Amino acid sequence: MRHPAQGRLTPTAGLGLGVSLLWLSLAVGLPVAAVVVTSFGNGPASFVAEVTSPEALATIRLTVGAAVLTTAVNAVAGTLIAWVLVRDEFRGKRLVEVIIDIPFALPTIVAGLVLISLYGPASPFGIDLVGTRRGVFLALLFVTLPFVVRSVQPVLMDLDRDVEEAAASLGAEGPAIFRRIILPTIAPAVLAGSALAFARALGEYGSVILISANLVGRTEVSSSYILKRIEEGEAAAAASVATLLLAVAVGVLLVLDLLQRRAARHG
């Protein structure tokens, strides 16, 4: 609904655009460029050497592995929770809706404290996950919980029930209906939510540090390693691992963009 005359920059809009671009360059562009340039400052060989140093490599393995695992669990659990929230009726559903949003609203360090008080040394159930990889995994599951739920939920709500009922009247069973009719419709939303969860898990810091106890080579995540290196004044080492994380984040954004374009074309 755009008027043909619209779209040309007026002088005021041009000024606004200039100011916005300047601000974005100072706040995002230049800092991102600084990270990339610093990591390649001594040539690509030094970048490779930095990201493959034993400690860096161990953090990258753990971070990527945990992120992949977290994403997989989220894709299933998130879809299940969204399904129950949309299709099931029970008392206290509004409360559950609020609880689902807590991981997003809670400051990450508070999330860390929250997890450590139930799954830490003072655990009322005697489950102590401090300093274990399972603890890291748990923290990542906590902070990424809402992504898939919140991206699948609206799609499930808009889903036309007629097709399901038609399939059922033709004798299709529940699982078949889910696989053949529902899953293809919600798949883009599941993927989009999973991609966001993956990006988040990859860069997570605040919720992880308390429960991971930052054990080098065992539970140290990449973001924690980057912070340690920059504090020691080893900018190139920090920037190299940061560049790797950045590259993956940009990759995820591109995939997301592609998926949304495809969904927009088909729908």
Place this chain on the structure above:
Amino acid sequence: MAELRIDPGRPVPPRGGAAARWTLRTLALGYVLALVALPVATVTRRTFAGGPSLVLASLADPDLHAAARLGVLVATVSVLINTVFGVGVSILLVRYRFPGRRLLNAVIDLPVSISPVVVGIALVLVYGNSGWLGRYLEAIGVTVVFATPGIVLATVIVALPLVVREVVPVLEEAGTDQDQAAASLGATAWQRFVRITLPTIRWALAYGVVLSLARSLGEFGAVRVVSGSVAGESQTLTLFVNDSYQEFGPAAQQSAFTAAFLLMVVSVAFIVLIAWLRPGGPDSPRGPGSRPGPSSRPGPGKERS
């Protein structure tokens, strides 16, 4: 027009059977309970385990006060910056066509997908005292990193897209007919902005502002890198939680839990506020372009040009 709210009157599907429904419900609720609800309940219990007098004593800590003041100051300034910037950029993205528009759209989304720690070190590399710009700023007596401006900058960046992503869909939905009618009747650009654009986007803007505020108050990783975290000076509330917890000793632990509990109460208040501003809330005439949660933000290039 699709109503996004859950309709309680909707019949439960006849298929699937009661047993399957119960299994799914138990699994889903069990997962949410063990992962979120129980830990949150436990931290509340831990905070008050020593009785209310200990909580009150920890509330009197001057470092906690300083941290809360700094946290609120930083969040307020960041939200102001992001609101002005967010509205401006949204109008530019929706109403104008210019080279690099898609790139601008993508760059705005970048900060939420990158690690807060990476945001922090990126700022150190540019604005630190030996950084690209920092060395010149230092020469004229401006300190950014390890001072309040750095904390504000980090906070602004991590919350950058939140306002834009709420306002853009509503502006697209609204179109420019009213705006052009007003222009043809002689309204100035400012009059049109105040009388037409602002009322159109006010709910989306309110939603974006609350999201930004929640994010800004709670930011930890990026702030941790650029602040230096000196108690009473450059410590925000989230840094106070971390530093107190790391200190050990019962008093410090109590401080950590008290501050964490405060932040938790504020976040839950934000969620309730957000749920109320959400489409279907009591007074929110937001169209189908809006979305149910803070999560399901559209990625870059969502709008079709």
